[in-house]
Amino acid sequence: MNIHLERGSGIPLYRQIVRQVREMILAGTLPPGFHLPPERRLAEALGVTRTTVINAYEELKDEGFATAHVGRGTIVLSPRHPSTIADTSHVMAWNRLFREETARPPDPLLRDLLDLTTKEGIISFAVGVPSRDLIPLSLFKNTVNRLLDEAGAETLHHSPTEGHPPLRESLSRWLTARGIRCSQDEVLVLSGSQQGLHLVARLLVHPGDTVIVEEPSYFGGLEALRRAGARMIGIPVDDQGMRVDLLEAILERHRPKLIYTLPTFQNPSGMEMSLERRNKLLALASARGVPVLEEDPYSELRYDGSPIPSLKALDTTGVVLYLATSSKILFPGLRIGWLVAPKPVIRQCTLLKQSEDLHTNTLGQFVLDRLFREGHVEQHLDKLRSVYRKNRDLMEAALQKHAPEGMTWSRPRGGFYFWCSLPDGVNRTQLLASAAAKRIAFLPGHACFVEETGRFYIRLNFSAPSPSDIPEGVERLTQAIREAIAERRPQRDRLVPMRPIV
């Protein structure tokens, strides 16, 4: 092995070693299986420190050019991607450059689900989107036309990071009417509530910090927290919402940085936290000074019963950060959500938001403000509630008619979802395959848990499918479930985690 080092060339010595060894491997001079010299010997031969050689070998390993076995030294591998190497004269050490957290493969679920919304011919209960027919298109069109006419260039210009001031005012009025007394300074307009999850996680969570979440919970929220490096502890949800009775001991033992909850018509379980538990949760969180992130996309979509105040409305100590969105009730594609929080939090989130995207799109904010001001939102909600209530009832009737024995659910009083527990012995792989063959999609429940669970759950959305598709879809789905029970496999297969193929 012939290596020449140029001292004073400005290129670190270990990089020179990497490059030359890499070239020899690519040229075939060093064949796969070749034992690279022991670190100490090469260091002596080249007159460099052992650390230099170790760094060089580490990088070669990162790039997939070599591997190390205890007792056998460092061995050359065959280049993994000859085609990509052939089309560039130069091989970049990407893995050296990427951040640690980026190197972790993501859960592709969210992306696959978004992708699914564009596919035709499939009955999908998988995605949590509003019905296509209920997006108020002509209202939007008329408002845009009017705005461009009246306000012109202002609607196309930069706007403040905190949000278009009239929209912040409209939101604070809207929220105040719902018991959330806030000034417009306590409202930050977001590029969708996903941005809020991300900003709050960036703001409050250090890698390794503990965060309390519900189990099950919204997978996008779990993913945002996971990305921030949170260690998550799940608290089960029952028909009264989060098991707050378990919280005190966990707060004591783990000193979490944040409690993340969707108390109203939770995604995915559809459950609603009782007033009593809400008060208990707030008392515990305030006493310990642990912030509560309340995500509330669905509370306007109530089909039965009377409203329970949001945590934010009940909060007297300023411990709740409240996140909501226009996506589930108006226009998901506009990407507009909002955060309500004490001013110090708003201030810091604003600075972060400014560095992340300057501000949310201006025209969309103008439109939303007009719709709030002119009373269209309230009107539109009435319409949504009446259609979605019917959809829910249709889905429940279909489930009652077709569900196999052992499949259970409870009827959601609002929101978008049925959360179903499947009978024992359903084979997950088989179910996904059967469902795909029957052109029916749903969300496998495991994505909504911090860790793999024994039981098999699925989430069924009833807002997006057309009413005529709901009975048909449920029938196909339950057939697929029956097939997956019939095709029972050995017990151990059931526990193999897998990625959904939706």
Add this chain to the structure above:
Amino acid sequence: MENYFAERMNILRASDIREILKITQRPEVISFAGGLPAPEFFPSREIAEVACRVLEREGTRALQYSTTEGHAPLRAQIAARMNAKCGTQLSPDEILMTTGSQQGLDLIGKIFLDRDDVVVCESPTYLGAVMAFNTFRPRWIEIPTDENGMDVRALETALGRERNVKLIYVVPNFQNPSGRTWSLERRKELLALAVRHDIPVVEDNPYGELRFAGEPIPAIQSMDTTGMVISLGTLSKIFCPGLRVGWIAARRRFLDKLVIVKQGADLHSSTFDQMVASEYLASYSIDENIRRILVAYRARRDVMVKALELEMPEGVRFSRPKGGLFLWVELPEGIDARELLPRCLKRDVAFVPGGSFFPARNRDNTLRLNFSNMPEDRIVEGIRRLSAVLREMMAEHSRHHDIAPETTTAM
């Protein structure tokens, strides 16, 4: 609850620009502070028309969730336009649409920068990039930069010395704040060095299309065969900024990572905004719109340069940019633009002190003037006031220096 914020937040503070912009919202203020395009050139009428057409044709799809990578036809249009204008050879799947190019910077920071990693930049450099990258707590190394770009010798020395350089960040066309444009030679030398050292180059190009004279110089990305240049673009300066339409152009191995972090940051950029931009590019000549902008900006630059030549006291130097939005002023040593600003604000004139544009050191005798956003008569008036205040301050400064020795003796 301030003590709950993660440690990285302590370094964030309201930037100078942000504070200044608040003041400049008063209509009587002559503002050279913003970096804003002039709203009279937003194609509002055309946008109203294409918005209507998009909603007719696409229906609720224009308002529904869409993919993280962005609206496919728009990605194809952007790739084609870059290939025509910048000499690149990009395919549509090498474009990721972002919520403005600020998001592009943030996403790049998210995939590359850990604490204490080094970012190499021009001196001065773009404040928005400093802001975006600083949340990841890197170390900055500023490379001396002249009229033709970075001093590549100094760059070579720095790359040889520093172990964990992660990015080289440059704005090679009509840079914000200096207005400088890199020569072809320097671009080639930068690329060669970056390739030799395996360091990705972030080529931020918001102003390249705003050239008043001469031929465009090929983008660094167009000369790159290794795929290590990542470029950022935006429609903010040539279309309108309120529809948040920016993009990152890079090889798939970068883009795949960027898509993942973008999904976590905001799922996707506004579907409607992207469709409107796409429809506009398909139905109208954006080049025609750019020509209209250029006529006005060129005239405004001329007026500002002339006013500066006429009014500025001895010892003040300023650039004569061939494009973009900004002009860069160097005051005599010892004159602090941060002290000049409040005095100017009292006379209703605003600018940005240059110190903020140097992440690693302070050069407080510099300032940035935006010439694109004020009508010509107000530019003349504003420069007149600015010069008058500056003269006063310089006179005081020299008086202070004259008497300084006596004060010392008296002590």
